[in-house]
Amino acid sequence: MLVIYSLLLVSALAAIFILRKTDSSRLKAGLVYIHLILLFMPIALMSTNTACGLTCSSCHNNLPVLFMYSIPITAAAAAFFGFVGVPLFYTLSNRRIKTRWIKNFVRRYSASNIQLCLLNTAKPVAFSFKSLRSGIFLSVGMLEILTKDEIEAVLLHEISHIKRLSSVTKFSQKLLMFSPFYKFAGFNGSDKLEEEAADKFAISIQKTDKYLQSAKRKMDKFG
Numbered sequence: 001m002l003v004i005y006s007l008l009l010v011s012a013l014a015a016i017f018i019l020r021k022t023d024s025s026r027l028k029a030g031l032v033y034i035h036l037i038l039l040f041m042p043i044a045l046m047s048t049n050t051a052c053g054l055t056c057s058s059c060h061n062n063l064p065v066l067f068m069y070s071i072p073i074t075a076a077a078a079a080f081f082g083f084v085g086v087p088l089f090y091t092l093s094n095r096r097i098k099t100r101w102i103k104n105f106v107r108r109y110s111a112s113n114i115q116l117c118l119l120n121t122a123k124p125v126a127f128s129f130k131s132l133r134s135g136i137f138l139s140v141g142m143l144e145i146l147t148k149d150e151i152e153a154v155l156l157h158e159i160s161h162i163k164r165l166s167s168v169t170k171f172s173q174k175l176l177m178f179s180p181f182y183k184f185a186g187f188n189g190s191d192k193l194e195e196e197a198a199d200k201f202a203i204s205i206q207k208t209d210k211y212l213q214s215a216k217r218k219m220d221k222f223g
């Protein structure tokens with residue numbers, strides 16, 4: 001068992017090492033899950049083995065069977081919380097945005113069916129999730145202080161995040177903090193790159209950075 005645990009740990013470290021070298025958001029997110037799965041697999045193995053021992057089942061100390069039980073449990077838990085659980089909690093706990101021009105605008109610039117949610121806070125905030133059904137969240141405070149052009153700039157920025165899978169990278173980055181090897185992953189630069197790419201997309205559609213900049217100034221001032 002000790003050999004297996006060491007092998008899992010070395011593989012987990014290898015995943016972190018590859019993660020450092022990669023630029024793709026998709027691959028990064030995938031590697032974070034692989035890393036965590038490898039890291040927590042020994043725990044799943046040990047607890048499954050204990051359970052098998054306690055119930056006097058034939059799976060006790062039977063490695064192939066133990067793996068068969070542990071892999072899907074660990075993988076399903078990581079995938080569920082990352083892609084379904086957290087986004088679902090947010091979309092279910094907030095009201096939908098019904099404003100027609102906002103709905104039409106998002107539909108025009110995004111192929112996927114994005115859910116628009118209203119955050120009931122006076123603070124001007126906006127964020128997005130990529131999930132089974134992606135969502136953009138805008139706060140009441142933000143809709144109150146921004147002009148139509150500025151709201152469109154923010155929407156384009158968030159649509160770009162969804163297209164680029166930024167939330168998956170960001171979430172897996174948070175998830176990775178549970179790992180003692182977090183600081184080796186070299187994630188620091190990726191946030192800035194994602195923001196720049198999202199800004200670029202908004203500017204390219206609007207043909208000016210005027211609205212994006214004024215939206216940011218207002219959100220900084222009131223946020």
Ligand SMILES: [Zn+2]
Pocket residue numbers: 157161194195198
């Ligand atoms: Zn952003």
